[in-house]
Amino acid sequence: MQNRSFPMNNILIIDNDVHVCETIASLVIRQKHQCTAAHTIASGLELLQSVKFDLVFLDVSLPDGNGLTFLTRIKESVGQPEVIILTGKSDVHGAEQAIQDGAWDFLVKPTSIEQITLSMKQALNFHHYKKDQLTSDPLNLDRIIGESPQMRTCYELVADAARSDANILINGETGTGKELFARTIHDNSARASREFVVVDCASLTETLIESTLFGYVKGAFTGAQTDKKGLIPLADKGTLFLDEIGELPISVQKSLLRVLQERSYRPVGESREYTSDFRLIAATNRDLKIMAAEGDFRQDLLYRIHTIQFCLPPLRRRTGDIRELTKFKLQQLSEQYQLEAKAVNSDFYEVLNNYDWPGNVRQLFNVIERAFIAAGNSETIYLMHLPPDLRVSMARSNLEKKEQPAPAEDAPQQGSTARAQDAELAMDTLPTLKVFKDETEKKYLEELTKRYLDNTHECLKISGLSRSHFYALLKKHNIQP
Numbered sequence: 001m002q003n004r005s006f007p008m009n010n011i012l013i014i015d016n017d018v019h020v021c022e023t024i025a026s027l028v029i030r031q032k033h034q035c036t037a038a039h040t041i042a043s044g045l046e047l048l049q050s051v052k053f054d055l056v057f058l059d060v061s062l063p064d065g066n067g068l069t070f071l072t073r074i075k076e077s078v079g080q081p082e083v084i085i086l087t088g089k090s091d092v093h094g095a096e097q098a099i100q101d102g103a104w105d106f107l108v109k110p111t112s113i114e115q116i117t118l119s120m121k122q123a124l125n126f127h128h129y130k131k132d133q134l135t136s137d138p139l140n141l142d143r144i145i146g147e148s149p150q151m152r153t154c155y156e157l158v159a160d161a162a163r164s165d166a167n168i169l170i171n172g173e174t175g176t177g178k179e180l181f182a183r184t185i186h187d188n189s190a191r192a193s194r195e196f197v198v199v200d201c202a203s204l205t206e207t208l209i210e211s212t213l214f215g216y217v218k219g220a221f222t223g224a225q226t227d228k229k230g231l232i233p234l235a236d237k238g239t240l241f242l243d244e245i246g247e248l249p250i251s252v253q254k255s256l257l258r259v260l261q262e263r264s265y266r267p268v269g270e271s272r273e274y275t276s277d278f279r280l281i282a283a284t285n286r287d288l289k290i291m292a293a294e295g296d297f298r299q300d301l302l303y304r305i306h307t308i309q310f311c312l313p314p315l316r317r318r319t320g321d322i323r324e325l326t327k328f329k330l331q332q333l334s335e336q337y338q339l340e341a342k343a344v345n346s347d348f349y350e351v352l353n354n355y356d357w358p359g360n361v362r363q364l365f366n367v368i369e370r371a372f373i374a375a376g377n378s379e380t381i382y383l384m385h386l387p388p389d390l391r392v393s394m395a396r397s398n399l400e401k402k403e404q405p406a407p408a409e410d411a412p413q414q415g416s417t418a419r420a421q422d423a424e425l426a427m428d429t430l431p432t433l434k435v436f437k438d439e440t441e442k443k444y445l446e447e448l449t450k451r452y453l454d455n456t457h458e459c460l461k462i463s464g465l466s467r468s469h470f471y472a473l474l475k476k477h478n479i480q481p
């Protein structure tokens with residue numbers, strides 16, 4: 001990104017500390033920008049409704065509320081400004097979370113003048129760069145639904161990713177759209193006319209890796225009755241998508257690293273080496289940094305795959321998108337089943353918004369489809385058309401939310417599971433988090449496969465897992481499907 005100077009920008013400071021406002025205002029004016037201060041959230045929001053701001057400095061502890069809770073509304077206001085959070089030491093965790101939700105930066109008070117100036121310049125550069133890009137070369141995001149600020153931040157990264165040839169790592173819980181985003185990057189890139197090749201890393205074993213990735217020639221081994229092209233040559237001039245890279249056995253990671261470094265391969269049974277010019281996108285729902293620290297993922301492979309990295313937000317953190325996603329799915333279903341469009345009863349969305357959606361968009365779409373089918377010829381979908389198991393867990397989760405203080409945003413579970421975990425956590429010696437997570441995951445899968453014996457389809461629907469991820473987990477925990 002070039003460091004350009006821009007005509008006068010319009011900057012808003014929302015902070016109840018008059019001294020902070022004056023310091024920032026004098027800086028802003030020295031840079032020949034225009035500045036306004038508001039000392040409460042309410043007065044700041046009122047200004048944002050009618051005036052186009054390019055940048056907002058936002059305090060966290062304001063007299064009428066926590067500034068972070070208004071981040072979304074601020075980013076959605078008319079000027080779609082960048083936001084720099086001003087925070088005290090005690091709010092740093094929340095501020096870090098805000099960065100994931102689309103804030104540009106956070107500054108811990110007291111902050112140096114240099115730091116404020118640098119952050120402001122970078123945010124304004126980015127703001128104008130983004131606007132230029134949007135007008136010059138719009139992205140095709142036809143298949144992706146969502147206008148929440150979190151999603152808009154992801155679209156900006158998609159734009160960067162599509163214009164570059166850098167390796168990309170997409171993080172996100174199951175069903176958040178990692179594959180959809182990977183395809184969208186490919187479709188918007190210079191490689192769009194070539195193949196998008198999906199490699200299911202969960203199924204790559206040591207014995208399969210070479211033949212799957214590189215292909216083989218006839219007679220290379222028993223059963224090789226014809227030549228077979230591997231996935232790496234298929235991806236030549238296109239994109240290689242490594243799905244669920246966190247499930248890749250450590251023994252296989254070294255071979256993969258070599259291919260990624262050299263971009264060359266030799267089909268099994270061939271003597272010649274070939275090269276393949278592919279662009280790499282990897283996806284995972286696991287924290288590869290933690291895995292690398294624990295020795296479960298190669299550090300060198302991690303460096304290799306994450307030149308650009310972004311994290312897709314879970315649905316529960318962008319409930320504002322649920323309505324559009326539901327409408328999109330209903331429209332798709334009425335075309336698929338050739339039925340009249342169905343409307344949704346008014347309290348339907350409220351219930352959907354209050355649920356935690358562990359399986360994210362995939363789970364939401366499955367639930368909508370089940371409700372659509374259950375509604376039969378009815379023109380309206382009512383709450384009673386939602387799957388009973390989901391209604392029970394939604395009701396339970398609603399009740400518990402009312403009874404308990406709100407859990408931390410990234411608390412992994414809720415409801416009865418959380419209670420069971422609470423009991424386990426009462427033990428004298430705590431296990432490592434990894435051991436605890438693994439044990440809980442195993443118990444969940446054992447219960448799931450016990451309840452829905454022989455019904456993989458149902459297991460996938462309930463858990464919100466993809467088929468390959470489900471089987472990878474069964475393999476990991478040695479559970480018979």
Ligand SMILES: Nc1ncnc2c1ncn2[C@@H]1O[C@H](COP(=O)(O)OP(=O)(O)OP(=O)(O)O)[C@@H](O)[C@H]1O
Pocket residue numbers: 143144145146172173174175176177178179180181283285361362365464465466469
């Ligand atoms: N923002 C979105 N707009 C429209 N559809 C979406 C969106 N996000 C996800 N989906 C849909 O949800 C389903 C799951 O998406 P996808 O397979 O890309 O998720 P994933 O993160 O790769 O899941 P997993 O980790 O389990 O493989 C797909 O049908 C996809 O089209």
